[in-house]
Amino acid sequence: MKKKKRKLFAEIADLHRGAGEIPRCPYFGSCGGCLFQDIPYQGQLLLKRDYLNGIFDGLLSVDEVRPSGPYCYRNRMDMVTAFGKMGLRKPGSYKHVVDIESCAIMQERSNDLMKQVRPLIAGVEDYDYLVHSGYLRYVVFRQAAFTGQCMVNFVVAADDGRIDAVASETARMADSVSVILSAGLADLSFGPVLRDVKAGCIAEEFDGVRFRIAPNSFFQSNSAVALSMYRRIRECVKGRVLDLYSGVGAISLFVAPAAETVTGVEEVSEAVSMAGHNRDDNGRENVSFVCADVRAYLKEAAPECDTLILDPPRSGMHPKVIKRINEMRPERIIYMSCNPAAFRLELDSLEGYRVEFFEAYDMFPQTPHVETLALLERK
Ligand SMILES: C[S@@+](CC[C@H](N)C(=O)[O-])C[C@H]1O[C@@H](n2cnc3c(N)ncnc32)[C@H](O)[C@@H]1O
Numbered sequence: 227m228k229k230k231k232r233k234l235f236a237e238i239a240d241l242h243r244g245a246g247e248i249p250r251c252p253y254f255g256s257c258g259g260c261l262f263q264d265i266p267y268q269g270q271l272l273l274k275r276d277y278l279n280g281i282f283d284g285l286l287s288v289d290e291v292r293p294s295g296p297y298c299y300r301n302r303m304d305m306v307t308a309f310g311k312m313g314l315r316k317p318g319s320y321k322h323v324v325d326i327e328s329c330a331i332m333q334e335r336s337n338d339l340m341k342q343v344r345p346l347i348a349g350v351e352d353y354d355y356l357v358h359s360g361y362l363r364y365v366v367f368r369q370a371a372f373t374g375q376c377m378v379n380f381v382v383a384a385d386d387g388r389i390d391a392v393a394s395e396t397a398r399m400a401d402s403v404s405v406i407l408s409a410g411l412a413d414l415s416f417g418p419v420l421r422d423v424k425a426g427c428i429a430e431e432f433d434g435v436r437f438r439i440a441p442n443s444f445f446q447s448n449s450a451v452a453l454s455m456y457r458r459i460r461e462c463v464k465g466r467v468l469d470l471y472s473g474v475g476a477i478s479l480f481v482a483p484a485a486e487t488v489t490g491v492e493e494v495s496e497a498v499s500m501a502g503h504n505r506d507d508n509g510r511e512n513v514s515f516v517c518a519d520v521r522a523y524l525k526e527a528a529p530e531c532d533t534l535i536l537d538p539p540r541s542g543m544h545p546k547v548i549k550r551i552n553e554m555r556p557e558r559i560i561y562m563s564c565n566p567a568a569f570r571l572e573l574d575s576l577e578g579y580r581v582e583f584f585e586a587y588d589m590f591p592q593t594p595h596v597e598t599l600a601l602l603e604r605k
Contacts (some may be wrong), residue, residue, distance in 0.1 A: 243269070250297060251330040258317035258324075259303075260331055260592035267296045271588060274596040278586055281566050285573075291586040291596060292454065299448045299591060301430075302368045303332045304415040305340065307352040312344060312365060321356060331592055335376050336367040342399055343378060346392045353383050355413055361388060363408055364415040370430035370439065371449035377402040377428045379441045381415050390421070397424035404441040416442045419496075427500065432456060437476050437504050443497035444473040451589045455599055456480045458585070459560050462601050465532030468556070470520050470547075475501030477535055477562075479510050485533070488513040491523050524550040536561045542568030548575045558582075559602040564589065566598050578605050 249255070249263035262270050271291045279287045305312050306323050313326030327344075328337045343365055353360035364381035378400045380389045389405055397403040402425035408417040419426070419441055427438040430445065432453045439445045446452035460481045469478040472490030474497050482488050490513065492498050498517040505513050516523060521544045523529075534556040536543070542565060551559070552575075559579060563569035573581075579602040589597035 253313075253324055253326055256316060256324050257314050257326065258319075259314045259326075259329060261317065261594060262592050263330070267293070267591065270296075270591065274586065274588065274594075277594075278566055278596065278598065281570050282584075285570075286581055286584040286600075288584060288586045288598075291588050292451075294448055294451045294588045294591050296591040297330050298333050299371070299450065300329075300331045300333065301371060301445060301447050301449060302366065303329055303336065305365045305367065306355075307347065307362045307365060308355055308360075310352065312340075312347065312352075332367065333369045333371060335374060336369045339376055339378055339396075339400055340365075340367055343392075343396055346395055350389060350392060358411055361386075363413075366406075366415055366441075368428065368439070368445075370428050370445075372431045372453075373429055375401040375428035375430075377404075377425075377439070377441065379404050379406050379415075381406045381408050381417070382420075383407075383409055385420050390423070393421070393423040401425055402428045402441075406441055432476070432480055435480050436507055437474055437479070438500045438507070439474055440496045440500045443494060443500055445476065446589070448589045451587050451597065452476075455562060455587055455597070458599060459535065459562070460484050462558065462560050463533050463535075464558070466530060467533045467535060468529050468531035469535040469537075471537050471539065472501065472515065473497050473537075475504050475513070475515055477537060478513050478515070479504055479508050481535075482508075482510040482513050485512065489529065489531075490515045491518055491520055493517065493519045520544075521547050521550075524554075529554070532557045534559045536563075538563070538568075540565045540568070543572055545575070548572055552577045555604060557604050561598075561600045561602065563598050563600075564595060566596065569598060569600070573600075573602075576602065579603065580605050 247266045254263045274291045311323045311325035313324045316322040351361040353363040366379040368377040403423040405420045407420050408414045427440045430437045463481045463484045467485040467488040469490040472492045475490050478488045478490040501515040582601040584600045587597045
C-alpha cells in the first residue's frame with residue numbers, strides 16, 4: 227500500500243515537473259532535505275492537491291493547497307555532524323552526509339549562525355553513527371520566525387564537557403544554547419538537557435500570544451502557516467476544549483479566549499513545563515495542562531468536552547485512542563494533521579461525524595509533505 231502511494235506520488239510529481247525550475251540550492255539533488263526545488267512552486271501546490279485528492283478518493287477533496295513563502299521558512303533544522311561534515315543526509319542514503327554551508331529552506335539568521343558555528347566545531351570530534359563511536363552527533367538550529375530569536379543545541383554522545391567552550395562562544399551569538407545528551411544507539415537529536423549554557427528557551431509570538439519553546443519541545447515548522455491554521459481553529463472552538471498532543475500549549479493558549487475551558491495533554495514533560503509558563507505569561511486562567519500519554523490519559527480520565535482538538539505526531543493515533551474518542555462523542559473534532567494517509571485511516575474509524583470542511587496548507591514547501599485541517603461535526 228505504502229509503495230503504491232509512493233509510486234502514485236512520484237508519477238504526479240513528474241507530471242508537474244514540466245519544463246522544470248532552476249533549483250535555488252546548490253545541494254539540490256545530492257541533499258535529501260528537499261526534493262521538489264525543480265518543480266515550479268505553483269506546480270508543487272497542484273501536485274499536493276492532486277496527491278490529497280488521490281488519497282481521499284472522492285470521500286473528501288480540496289480545491290487548493292494554501293501557499294507559504296516557498297523558501298527560508300523552516301523554524302528547525304537538525305544538522306548531522308559525521309564523517310568530517312555538518313549537513314543533511316543524501317536522498318535515500320542513511321550512510322552519506324552532504325556538507326552544507328547554507329540551507330535554502332532554513333531561516334536567514336539560523337543560516338548565519340550555522341556559518342559561525344562551523345569553524346568552531348572543526349576541532350571537535352564528530353560521531354560516526356555507523357560504528358557508534360565519537361562525540362558530537364547533531365547541531366540543531368531553531369528560530370522563531372516572528373520574534374527572530376534563535377536557539378542552537380549541541381547534541382553529544384557523552385557528558386565530558388568537550389563542547390563547552392564552543393557552546394559558550396555560540397552563546398555570544400544565539401539567544402539560547404543548550405547541550406543535549408543522546409548516548410544510545412538510536413539516531414536521536416533530542417534527549418536530556420545536560421546544560422543550558424544560555425536561556426534554555428526561545429520565544430515565538432502569534433498575534434500577541436507568546437510561547438516559550440525549550441530545546442526538546444515540538445513547535446510547528448513554519449510559523450506563518452501555523453498561525454493561519456491556529457486562527458482557523460480558533461473560529462471553530464466552542465465550550466470546553468480538550469487539546470490532545472498539545473506540545474508547549476500553542477493551540478490551547480491561542481484558542482483560549484474563544485473557549486470556556488481548555489485542557490492540553492502532552493507526554494513530553496519539558497514541553498508541559500513550558501506550557502505552564504506560557505499559560506502564566508499570557509494570563510490564560512481557563513487553561514490547564516496534563517503531562518501524560520494520550521492513550522493512558524483517556525483510559526484513566528473521563529474527560530467531558532464539547533470541542534476536541536487533535537494534532538497527533540506523524541505516526542498518527544493509537545487505535546485505542548480512536549475507540550475512546552468514539553465513546554466520548556464530542557460535539558466537534560478539529561483535526562490538524564501532517565500525515566494525510568494516517569488521517570484518512572483514522573477518519574474511517576471515527577463514528578458518527580460529518581466533515582464540515584477539509585483544508586490543506588503548504589507547511590513544508592520544497593518537500594513532499596502537506597498539512598491538513600478538518601472540522602468534523604457530530605451527525
Ligand atoms: C504535531 S505535535 C503538536 C503540538 C502542538 N499541538 C502544536 O501545535 O505545537 C505532536 C505533539 O504530540 C506529542 N506526543 C506524541 N505522542 C504522544 C502521546 N502518545 N501522548 C501525548 N503526547 C504525545 C509530541 O511530543 C508533540 O508535542
